[in-house]
Amino acid sequence: MTTETTTSLKGQFLIAMPGMEDSRFQKTVIYVCEHSAAGTMGIVINRPIAGMSFMDILQQVQILDNKDATPVSDRAQSIIVHRGGPVETKRGFVLHSSDYHIKTTTHRIDREISMTETLEVLKAIARGDGPERVFVALGYAGWSAGQIESEIQQNGWLNSSATPDLVFSEKNAAKYDLALASLGIDPIMLSTSSGHA
16 A cells, blocks of 8 residues: 655745746746645745836725825835736735734735735735735746646756745845755756756
C-alpha cells in the first residue's frame, strides 16, 4: 500500500527558476495564499505597477474623488501597487499583518499574514487606522488542481518558507535575489536545466 503525503504550499513562497518560459512569471516571487486539492492561488510580490498609486485605486473605487476633502494618511499616499498576477487584473487584494481583521472577509493565511479584499480595508488604510503592514496588488496567479505541483516537479519553481519582512518590503528589485538567498542559493550559480539520476 502506498500513501502519498501532500505538503501544503499555503503561506510559502514560489520562486521562479531562471528557465521560466512564461514571461509573466520570469524572476517572480509569489506568496501562496491558498493551496488545496482544487488548485492554488498566490500573489506576485515583486512586480510594482509603474504609474499607479494607492491614491489612484482610492479614486477608481470612489473612496476618494477629486472634490473629496477627506485627509488621507501620509503612509497611504506612499503605498506601492503591485501586479499580483495575470488573473482578474482589475480585482484588488490586500495582504496585511494579522493585527487587522474583518470578521467575515479577512482570510488568515498564516500566523503573521492575512488577506482582505473589501472596500473596508482600503478605507481603513486611507484613514491611517488599517493594518500595521500592507501590500496592495491587482490580480493574482492561479493554477488548477495539480498544476503547480507538476510545474515544481518540472523545475519551474522552487518553494521556500515565506517571511513577512520580504512580503512587505518595498525593495521590489531585490526580492527575487533575497528569496533565493534565503535558500542559500546564489542566483548566478542557479542552473536553468535539471538533471535526474
